[in-house]
Amino acid sequence: MYLSRRTFLSTATAAAATPILRSSAHPQTTIRVSYASAPAKGLYQELARGFMEARPDIKVVLDSPAIDYDNLVQQTLRQNITRQLPDVSHQGLNQIRPLADRGIAVPLDSFIASDPDWEAIGVPETMTSLASYGGKTYALPFAISVPVLFYNADLVKKAGGDPDRLPSDWDGLIALGRKIAALGEGISGLYVEYTNNGWSFQTLVGSFGGRMMSEDDKKIAFDGPAGLQALQLLQRLGTEGQPAFNTDQARQAFRTGTLGILLTASSLLTGFQQSSAGNFVLKVGSLPVASPTAKLPAGGNGIVMLTDDPERQKAAWEYIKFAVGPAGQNVMVEATGYVPVNLAALNDPAGLGKFFDKHPEHRIATQRIAMMTGWFSFPGENNSKIIKTIEDHCYLVVSGKQNPAAALASLKTDVDALLPH
Structure with missing residues (x-):
């Protein structure tokens, strides 16, 4: 589903004003992003478009969509062997552990700890824990399916x-x-x-x-x-x-x-x-x-950082923050029936709160948030x-x-x- 121009522009405006976008990345940095599946193509195109509108110094190139989450993780494992990994990947929440166990996924704890704007983003620890293994956070949930x-x-x-x-x-x-x-x-x-x-x-x-x-x-x-x-x-x-x-x-x-x-x-x-x-x-x-x-x-996917290049890591972190922040979550919810991982966005009366009031059927899934646990891997x-x-x-x-x-x-x-x- 593509967003209306009005919704897109309002989202981009909100993104531009969001504190998480203050940190700078190297000019003209390009990052590759992989995801599944083909029906979700419009969502990730809109997400990338909104991010690049807010961060014109970072270019996002989307890989062709994998068939499903299982195919995506198998594809990623093969790409690791051939040294063709994307920089960021939206992996199924039950497929992140294999990437963590093999040392392919980059732990995000140091990025979270050193980012002065992280607490203002609104992603609670109950959500970040959905992709944590061995005391380390290997992904940030992007979209939760109930x-x-x-x-x-x-x-x-x-x-x-x-x-x-x-x-x-x-x-x-x-x-x-x-x-x-x-x-x-x-x-x-x-x-x-x-x-x-x-x-x-x-x-x-x-x-x-x-x-x-x-x-x-x-x-x-x-x-x-x-x-x-x-x-x-x-x-x-x-x-x-x-x-x-x-x-x-x-x-x-x-x-x-x-x-x-x-x-x-x-x-x-x-x-x-x-x-x-x-x-x-x-x-x-x-x-x-x-x-x-x-x-x-919690079904759905989490965002994994795969690049070990310091400059692309900075750009990848900015993309991840945008995706889990209010602007990215607005794009995601309006394009799908996923549950937002950002509680600040969920409770914003001018943002998703207003959207849920107009579309009450989207609110049903949020009633189960308190019961959510990790999609076991x-x-x-x-x-x-x-x-x-x-x-x-x-x-x-x-x-x-x-x-x-x-x-x-x-x-x-x-x-x-x-x-x-």
């Missing part, structure tokens, strides 16, 4: 539901999904994503009060009651009629108005608003949470393989090919074999 439910309110109403009183628990959701599916004519009811870079499984485990590993990352923890409940829910969804879609097919079905309810990432909100406009009424609801100790993984060399293993087991459960208890035991064994010992 699990939400998207509803086609027209189908909800047609099936006898009340779009203004949506279900708050899984029993109600599944029952409503069945009613919508019963409408026939190629209509599907409820789809819960279970293959999304491991984020969906972690979300369900967290909603039942569990976690992926012990606090010291030495022992698997998802094999307890919360993990079993997550897989039992997936099994129930399969037997109750969840359509045999993959993630892309489910999202496309929702866009075209043939899927009634979709559990996915809040970052898709703006795109769904565009596709639903004039076709059906879109509603947003919160994920059911079954535990008072629930913690939900497994230690060792096999994070991507473990994610694929988790998704394969989830598929076996949803498709009825494996029962939850057996799947959980098998998953524990397979993941344990991929962890360092």
Whole structure:
């Protein structure tokens, strides 16, 4: 989504007045920035444009977008071998640890500590901790994605539901999904994503009060009651009629108005608003949470510095500050459904506060900020393989090919074999 010229100019004006932009970089410094994925191209073009408007002494060159976060981190690892790394990268929050463990990501603590304007930016420690490993900060979160439910309110109403009183628990959701599916004519009811870079499984485990590993990352923890409940829910969804879609097919079905309810990432909100406009009424609801100790993984991406060149590091730091500051966060929120990481921007009545008042559906995801925790990244060399293993087991459960208890035991064994010992 491209911003209107008026919004862009007001954002650029705000950026020019922001204290974080006072530090200087070498004139005509050029930095490369990588990101994922293609649908986000407009966002990063606007972000780069706003930054260069505020800092004409720094030029931003965007790499071609990677397919997704997993492909982006694999691309980055290859670029490290060939010495073709970009200077900055927007990496998935669960893919930053491999870059930190290999010494590719540059710790940002010294930049934060030595910057006199950092505290004024408005990014709380709870957000910076989402990409911290071994006591060091390896990225600053840029955009947080929260699990939400998207509803086609027209189908909800047609099936006898009340779009203004949506279900708050899984029993109600599944029952409503069945009613919508019963409408026939190629209509599907409820789809819960279970293959999304491991984020969906972690979300369900967290909603039942569990976690992926012990606090010291030495022992698997998802094999307890919360993990079993997550897989039992997936099994129930399969037997109750969840359509045999993959993630892309489910999202496309929702866009075209043939899927009634979709559990996915809040970052898709703006795109769904565009596709639903004039076709059906879109509603947003919160994920059911079954535990008072629930913690939900923060999806989305964090900004990693990769260059070891001192001059480009200075320019890269200015870009990072802009992106997580009020101006960059305004660009990000208005272009997506991501949750801002900047609380000062979130509470600004003249900035995002005003935007949320006009677009209340964007505020739903912010209600879960207090529950956010890091998108878990497994230690060792096999994070991507473990994610694929988790998704394969989830598929076996949803498709009825494996029962939850057996799947959980098998998953524990397979993941344990991929962890360092």
